[in-house]
């Protein structure tokens with residue numbers, strides 16, 4: 001296996017290129033800007049307007065960028081966020097310490113957030129400051145037992161359906177649907193018709209939102225309030 005390569009994206013922030021998969025962790029048009037667009041603006045912020053106690057599930061912690069942005073939002077909004085993330089391939093601390101997200105967004109607070117997320121003990125909840133509890137599960141989502149009706153928000157940030165078709169399946173979406181609260185929301189950068197049809201078949205209602213950087217669409221999937229699953 002080749003080493004992940006650090007790449008500078010168009011907004012100046014880093015992403016990683018995985019040569020073995022020929023895929024980047026984020027859009028090359030801007031890693032921080034894409035995460036803000038897809039996960040924070042379309043996912044977290046509308047929820048924060050309604051509640052201050054939020055359970056988040058992320059599929060693919062990767063560099064910890066999404067988690068760190070959520071930690072900062074939690075602090076800035078005086079919210080309490082319980083963040084559960086699945087990641088079978090954790091990055092080394094030496095690689096994480098080179099990530100430059102803090103120079104694009106959040107300064108010292110952002111740097112501390114990224115380092116703390118990767119340094120905390122795995123597979124148990126760890127408080128990082130007063131507003132954020134990290135539960136870094138070092139395992140593939142397929143192997144993780146999720147509590148029923150627990151998550152308010154899901155960040156589905158796996159590699160693309162072409163690269164990782166085994167994660168964009170009815171089996172996985174049904175498992176996540178069950179783990180979400182009624183009115184829970186899932187956001188992903190993917191807009192593929194086949195993925196949306198699979199989500200719909202599992203009970204989600206689908207919203208088509210404007211995608212990041214010239215991508216026509218992204219997806220927000222909602223668990224209906226009437227769902228009994």
Ligand SMILES: C[S@@+](CC[C@H](N)C(=O)[O-])C[C@H]1O[C@@H](n2cnc3c(N)ncnc32)[C@H](O)[C@@H]1O
Nearest residue numbers: 060061062063064065066089140141157158159
């Ligand atoms: C597109 S990258 C995610 C980027 C990440 N959210 C970030 O902010 O840096 C996809 C991530 O999914 C992880 N992954 C691969 N297989 C997985 C699985 N079966 N379950 C959960 N995560 C997986 C990869 O190791 C990688 O970190």
